[in-house]
Amino acid sequence: MKVYIAQMNVVPGKPEENFKTMKAAVARAKKAGAEMVVFPDCAVSGNYEGLGSRNTEWSFQKACCDAENALQKLSKGIEILVGCSEEFDVCMYNHYVNGNMDGWEHDFEVYSGLQQFTLEKESEVDAVCGVFAKDNRKPVIYVNAVGTENSGKNIYALDGASRVYDANGKVAFRMEQFKAGEALVEIRNGKVKALPLNGKPAPKSAKPAERIAQIHDALVYMIRENLARFHIARMVIGASGGIDSAVSAVLYAEAIGPENVYLVNMPTRFNSDTTKNAARDLAKNLKTPYMVAPISDMLNAVCDSLDKCEFVRSDKKIKVEGLNYENLQARTRSASVLLTVASVLGAGVTCNGNKSEATAGYCTLYGDSCGVMCALGDLWKTQVYELARYINRKKEIIPKASIDIPASAELSEAMNVDEGKGDPIKYPYHDRLFAYWVDQNHGLEDTEKLLEKGTLCREIGADPKYFKKLFKTKADALEDMRAWHRRFRGIAVAKRIQFPPILSLSGMAFGGEYRESQGV
Helix, strand or coil, X not given: CEEEEEECECCCCCHHHXXXXXXXXXXXXXXXXXXXXXXXXXXXXXXXXXXXXXXXXHHHHHHHHHHHHHHHHCCCCCEEEEECCCCCCCCCCCEECCCCHHHCCCCCEEEECCCECCCCHHHHHHHHHHHHHHHHCCXXXXXXXXXXXXXXXXXXXXXXCCEEECCCCCEEEECCECCCEEXXXXXXXXXXXXXXXXXXXXXXXXXXXXXXXXXXXXXXXXXXXXXXXXXXXXXXXXXXXXXXXXXXXXXXXXXXXXXXXXXXXXXXXXXXXXXXXXHHHHHHHHCXXXXXXXXXXXXXXXXXXXXXXXXXXXXXXXXXXXXXXHHHHHHHHHHHHHHHHHHHHCCEEEXXXXXXXXXXXXXXXXXXXXXCEECCCXXXXXXXXXXXXXXXXXXXXXXXXXXXXXXXXXXCHHHCHHHCCCCCCCHHHHHXXXXXXXXXXXXXXXXXXXXXXXXXXXXXXXXXXXHXXXXXXXXXXXXXXXXXXXXXXXXXXXXXXXXXXXXXXXXXXECCCECCCCCC
């Protein structure tokens, strides 16, 4: 049997638009001589869970019914299969437009999916569809959508990667990730063969990319798709010369073009020539617009003004210093400079924060934690460095200095990168510890027990030699662990729930799958 696989971009909440895409696909399938065309799950409506209250609107429900009725009329001469939302491990096929599924007589099965991308999705699909095919000695077609959807908070990619398993459970043909496409396959006697389509030779099966490449591609795809959906054509990024802003700048430049990404460096006396030059070189390498906007005068103006002010019925003086002065720098950069520049340019602002900082609350509320979206919010700091090296795999785009210097906010003399000073988070160890709490859903008590048993590093995947350099005794490690956990369950929660939408990759992103409540 010849089957046309329609790996289409499903737009949530747009049944009329999705129907036009499906109608065109049915026409091409008929022209190609296909006997069946298969579409992703919820191809008409989009994922109901990602539609909010839209799916309860009468007009939306009617539009979906009208589209499905129109699709029914297209089934003359071809079988049309469209999925409707069911549990992944139960439903192999769902809504069948032409005929009754009880009369299914084909020697293969179809899983019609609308699966969000995670780093483990590839193996999860194989574990269901591949195993089913092998156990039942019959091919399985897995068709997935491309596009993006959101929960009202976080943003998710639908990565496509539709594929066909042969009767031995092996992938016989696989389509590309993050790209709408179509394929014509023939299934006969348990064997699968890709056929020529639209005058082009039969395509080769696409191979899964390495994990870091998938992370890169997913982020660029989500940025591009969602900014277009938000009708945002330009982005403003605070370019500090550090690793996070550098990686963010590259991703946005790839997604919407370097001419639409405006980099702004906002130095004070605490910013080294090393980082200032790195920010400049990054913009030069990317060919993005670049501006230096010193903020010292703005900071002095605020401090001097408040120093002259007095409360009525209180003798408290407002002297801005220490941590308060550090926070003022972060808020001035984001709330005053970047948002004003973005307003003038008709642009959005990105949050450059990562998952390590979000876990520890190592960020300034209404400062560096604000933005239209947070591209790196589901990546640990060590993954950000890995992504930077991947970006530089062919030539230096991110300056070497941004990768080599200690990670630092440069908000005081205590964070002088030229003296080797930086963030209090020791990322090679703390990333592993934090991931054990967040990604693997373990508590403080679990890691305390592992520390006492002497198996902590082995269990969380940390380097024992690095661990011994950090801590002289178990008591030191325990004190450090408890201090970070207090922040994780304390002030960091209040900051995280006010984060911008995070681009989800892990299946355990803050604001999404990792659910939390304040004070718990």
